[in-house]
Amino acid sequence: MTAPEPALLDARDLLQLHASGTGPVQALRGIDLEVRRGTVTAVTGPSGSGKSTLLAVLALRERPAGGELRYDGRLLSGLGRRELQRLRRRVGWVAQRPAHSLFPQLAAHEQVAEVARLRGADDDPGQALADVGLEGRAGARLHELSGGEQQRLAVAAATTGPPDLLVADEPTAELDDASAGLVLRRLRACALRGAAVVLTTHDARATASADRVLALRHGVLSGEHRAGGPRTAAVDGQGRVQLPPDALGLFPDGRAVLEVHGGRVVLSPPGEGR
Numbered sequence: 001m002t003a004p005e006p007a008l009l010d011a012r013d014l015l016q017l018h019a020s021g022t023g024p025v026q027a028l029r030g031i032d033l034e035v036r037r038g039t040v041t042a043v044t045g046p047s048g049s050g051k052s053t054l055l056a057v058l059a060l061r062e063r064p065a066g067g068e069l070r071y072d073g074r075l076l077s078g079l080g081r082r083e084l085q086r087l088r089r090r091v092g093w094v095a096q097r098p099a100h101s102l103f104p105q106l107a108a109h110e111q112v113a114e115v116a117r118l119r120g121a122d123d124d125p126g127q128a129l130a131d132v133g134l135e136g137r138a139g140a141r142l143h144e145l146s147g148g149e150q151q152r153l154a155v156a157a158a159t160t161g162p163p164d165l166l167v168a169d170e171p172t173a174e175l176d177d178a179s180a181g182l183v184l185r186r187l188r189a190c191a192l193r194g195a196a197v198v199l200t201t202h203d204a205r206a207t208a209s210a211d212r213v214l215a216l217r218h219g220v221l222s223g224e225h226r227a228g229g230p231r232t233a234a235v236d237g238q239g240r241v242q243l244p245p246d247a248l249g250l251f252p253d254g255r256a257v258l259e260v261h262g263g264r265v266v267l268s269p270p271g272e273g274r
């Protein structure tokens with residue numbers, strides 16, 4: 001039997017701090033997370049819950065303030081600057097403001113060609129642009145593209161190579177259904193070529209296309225939902241459980257019947273089946 005491939009990203013008890021006027025703020029705490037190649041992971045959570053901070057740490061753009069992050073089995077804290085730069089070249093990054101992950105002076109097809117060159121890949125820039133519906137914009141420079149076109153270009157470029165890890169901050173935020181579908185298909189194709197894909201999103205189209213969905217609240221991972229599988233949810237020391245929004249909808253008056261049977265806890269709406 002062959003051993004399962006180790007996770008590309010393995011985070012243990014991650015902590016990240018941001019400075020604020022009243023002292024450091026814990027933007028992330030106690031994050032345990034494994035991300036494997038070939039999979040798409042979506043991270044959801046309210047504004048300010050720490051999604052962008054988590055992506056920046058996972059994409060090797062920020063070093064965590066505490067905990068351990070292993071990348072391809074190697075501890076991040078043990079990597080020197082040059083080694084980190086080498087690894088970062090193989091991380092695709094789609095910033096929340098897509099222009100931040102593109103070269104300001106290059107035309108669209110040059111953006112993709114440059115990423116292919118940096119990664120030593122022979123991807124066809126024309127195909128990458130066509131995949132996201134930008135075949136007619138190959139010669140356009142960044143300032144000539146709309147916000148949604150920039151977002152699609154950023155995805156086309158970042159997924160070229162393919163990278164080992166593709167990290168995208170709300171990659172469908174500015175897109176209509178047709179364009180969002182193209183972007184999500186391109187991200188899936190990137191995973192099928194062997195990348196680990198992690199994205200943040202508020203978009204049901206994106207969560208529906210992911211293999212698993214992680215919920216972040218106040219900097220803590222509060223739940224996980226695998227496509228078609230059971231979900232996990234954090235239980236705090238007082239016994240409180242955070243239900244995902246669709247499950248919460250089963251209890252509109254805030255009351256539930258709770259039964260404990262054979263090692264399971266079952267929550268049902270009052271009056272159900274009795």
Ligand SMILES: Nc1ncnc2c1ncn2[C@@H]1O[C@H](COP(=O)(O)OP(=O)(O)OP(=O)(O)O)[C@@H](O)[C@H]1O
Pocket residue numbers: 018019020025027045046047048049050051052053054
């Ligand atoms: N550079 C920074 N300096 C200080 N505080 C920051 C900084 N960046 C983020 N924060 C704070 O850290 C917390 C997490 O922010 P983050 O941007 O990661 O959340 P988010 O879930 O991505 O939000 P959004 O969905 O609005 O983009 C918030 O309380 C935010 O105010």
